[in-house]
Amino acid sequence: MERKIVLNNKLYHKESILQAIDDFKSEAKGKLLDDTFTVSLTSPHDNIHMEFANYVLGLMKNNGIA
Amino acid sequence: MxxxxxxxxxxxxxxxxxxxxxxxxxxxxxxxxxxxxxxxxxxxxxxxxxxxxxxxxxxxxxxxxxxxxxxxxxxxxxxxxxxxxxxxSRKIREMLLQRALFTNDPASFTSKEADFDEEEFNTLMKELEKEEIEDPDDIAVPWEEKYGKKDSA
Missing domain, CATH: 3.30.70 (Alpha-Beta Plaits)
Structure with a gap:
């Protein structure tokens, strides 16, 4: 099932999103669609897109960006 | 808003x-x-x-x-x-760190760091001590003050 999530580029860090796509590659196919950070995820899990958004926030914290 | x-x-x-x-x-x-x-x-x-x-x-x-x-x-x-x-409290923290570094290795104290103002530091520390600290369980009260002196055996 394909799910899309739009992450606001004023609040989410692009490098963290790219890293998250890489980290999710075993669970989901993800790609960055445009500069508004629309991420498309293909996975059988229902809430994968929400988990993805949480994961990006966690990465931003760990990387000291936010 | x-x-x-x-x-x-x-x-x-x-x-x-x-x-x-x-x-x-x-x-x-x-x-x-x-x-x-x-x-x-x-x-x-x-x-x-x-x-x-x-x-x-x-x-x-x-x-x-x-x-x-x-x-x-x-x-x-x-x-x-x-x-x-x-x-x-940023300035106080910076001063505490400066003082700790200076105490451990005064030779490494460069001229820039020598701007350290002892008087200002003491004033800030006094202000900090004056601030009331919430201590509902009396943790900051010394044992002797709270329970009296222990008899020596």
């Missing part, structure tokens, strides 16, 4: 935050607290208004959406206060 608005829905709640009251760093800090229990989605503009959509991961919990929103608002206050205090 009000400082915080909470709009509860059936399965999520949206908290709208005024960034002039709670800057984006405070919103991030509050969001991290709930990463384990909620799905969090940030939107809006860090200059004009930030909206935080909170969706519980576990829907069997008894917390209402409004309560979740209020808890997030409390966390905003908590981190805003923490940041203000950190800003206020």
């Amino acid at each position: 009000e400082s915080t608005q909470i709009k509860a829905d059936t399965d999520s709640v949206t908290v709208t935050v005024n960034p002039k009251v709670y800057p984006i760093e405070t919103v991030y800090s509050a969001a991290y607290v709930f990463l384990d229990s909620l799905y969090i989605l940030l939107d809006g503009d860090p200059e004009t208004g930030i909206s935080v959509k909170l969706t519980p991961k576990n829907k069997t919990g008894n917390d209402t959406m409004e309560k979740i929103g209020m808890e997030f608002a409390n966390e905003l206050i908590n981190y805003a206060d923490y940041r203000e205090r950190a800003k206020d």
Whole structure:
């Protein structure tokens, strides 16, 4: 099932999103669609897109960006 | 714009935050607290208004959406206060670090660091000591003062 999530580029860090796509590659196919950070995820899990958004926030914290 | 608005829905709640009251760093800090229990989605503009959509991961919990929103608002206050205090005590922390470094290795103290003002440091320390500390369990009270001197065997 394909799910899309739009992450606001004023609040989410692009490098963290790219890293998250890489980290999710075993669970989901993800790609960055445009500069508004629309991420498309293909996975059988229902809430994968929400988990993805949480994961990006966690990465931003760990990387000291936010 | 009000400082915080909470709009509860059936399965999520949206908290709208005024960034002039709670800057984006405070919103991030509050969001991290709930990463384990909620799905969090940030939107809006860090200059004009930030909206935080909170969706519980576990829907069997008894917390209402409004309560979740209020808890997030409390966390905003908590981190805003923490940041203000950190800003206020920054100079004291820097001076304490300078003094610790100077005590351990005075030779490494460069001319730039020699601007260290002993008098200012002492004034700040006195101000800090004057500040009332909440101690409801009397943890800061010495043992002898609390229970009297122990008889020597």
